[in-house]
Amino acid sequence: xxxxxxxxxxxxxxxxxxxxxxxxxxxxxxxxxxxxxxxxxxxxxxxxxxxxxxxxxxxxxxxxxxxxxxxxxxxxxxxxxxxxxxxxxxxxxxxxxxxxxxxxxxxxxxxx
Amino acid sequence: xxxxxxxxxxxxxxxxxxxxxxxxxxxxxxxxxxxxxxxxxxxxxxxxxxxxxxxxxxxxxxxxxxxxxxxxxxxxxxxxxxxxxxxxxxxxxxxxxxxxxxxxxxxxxxxxxxx
Numbered sequence: 001x002x003x004x005x006x007x008x009x010x011x012x013x014x015x016x017x018x019x020x021x022x023x024x025x026x027x028x029x030x031x032x033x034x035x036x037x038x039x040x041x042x043x044x045x046x047x048x049x050x051x052x053x054x055x056x057x058x059x060x061x062x063x064x065x066x067x068x069x070x071x072x073x074x075x076x077x078x079x080x081x082x083x084x085x086x087x088x089x090x091x092x093x094x095x096x097x098x099x100x101x102x103x104x105x106x107x108x109x110x111x112x
Numbered sequence: 113x114x115x116x117x118x119x120x121x122x123x124x125x126x127x128x129x130x131x132x133x134x135x136x137x138x139x140x141x142x143x144x145x146x147x148x149x150x151x152x153x154x155x156x157x158x159x160x161x162x163x164x165x166x167x168x169x170x171x172x173x174x175x176x177x178x179x180x181x182x183x184x185x186x187x188x189x190x191x192x193x194x195x196x197x198x199x200x201x202x203x204x205x206x207x208x209x210x211x212x213x214x215x216x217x218x219x220x221x222x223x224x225x226x227x
Contacts, residue, residue: 034215044155044203044218090154100216102147102154 002027004093006103014111019063019078021106023091026072033074034092034100035065044090050074061085086110114138116219118204124225125194133189133222137206144187145216146179149201158202161187194226 007022025031035047048059055067061084065076074091091103117136125131137144143162147155157171163184172178176194181187191198201223205216 036218044205044216046215046217049215100145100157102156104154 002031002093002095002101004091004101004103006089006091006106008106009104010107010109012109012111013081015083016080019076019081019085019108021076021089021091021108023065023074023076023103024072025074025091025093027093027095029095032094033065033067034094035059035063035074035076036090036092036102037087038090038105039087047076047089081108081110083110083112116204116206116217118202118219118222120222121220122223122225124227127196127226128193130190130192131194131224133191133202133204133224135187135189135204135206135219137185137187137204138208138217139185141206141208141217143207143209144181145205145207146187146189147203147205149203149221151200155203158189191224194224196226199224199226 003026005024013019030052033050036044037047038044047063048057048065050057050067058064063078065074067074086108088105088107090105092100094100119134145160146158148158149155159169159172159179160167161181164181176192179189201221203218203221205218207216
């Protein structure tokens with residue numbers, strides 16, 4: 001069984017300040033973990049993925065995430081928020097390499 | 113094609129009608145997935161295919177929902193006797209390899225509204 005919990009449904013940051021979107025997972029085996037972003041009226045876009053290689057994963061648009069097995073976490077961060085980062089972000093876990101489980105999403109608001 | 117293409121983009125149907133949603137994956141992608149996303153929720157797994165074989169349909173809510181991918185390329189998700197609770201965004205994704213490490217490319221979805 002696998003599950004993922006996104007701890008915040010909404011996050012609001014000022015432009016130029018750091019972003020932290022939290023994700024905790026649960027799985028019986030070593031998971032693959034992903035972050036996706038969904039802009040309004042757009043499809044889901046892969047930001048980054050962790051598949052048992054380096055624990056610090058760098059993605060597109062300056063985002064990165066760190067896999068911490070001891071904390072069962074995979075938080076998404078960015079040093080400096082940009083207005084274009086405003087979107088909804090989904091944390092995703094997969095254990096058996098086929099079925100994936102999505103979190104409920106975190107809406108990121110960036111204040112000018 | 114260059115991306116995953118879904119049609120129609122929007123579908124409004126009357127309760128009780130059947131609808132067919134189409135997904136055209138990226139050429140050469142082996143795996144194809146269907147998800148449903150209700151308003152304010154994350155995508156919910158429905159079913160997936162490797163080539164033409166349906167590998168897992170455990171996410172289909174009931175027997176009104178079915179999917180096929182007869183030639184291992186285009187897939188159709190069919191909902192029979194639609195109900196208002198079927199209203200959602202239906203998303204298709206494809207993957208080059210048979211597995212999560214390859215990541216998924218998602219289409220823009222079909223917004224289904226049952227009135």
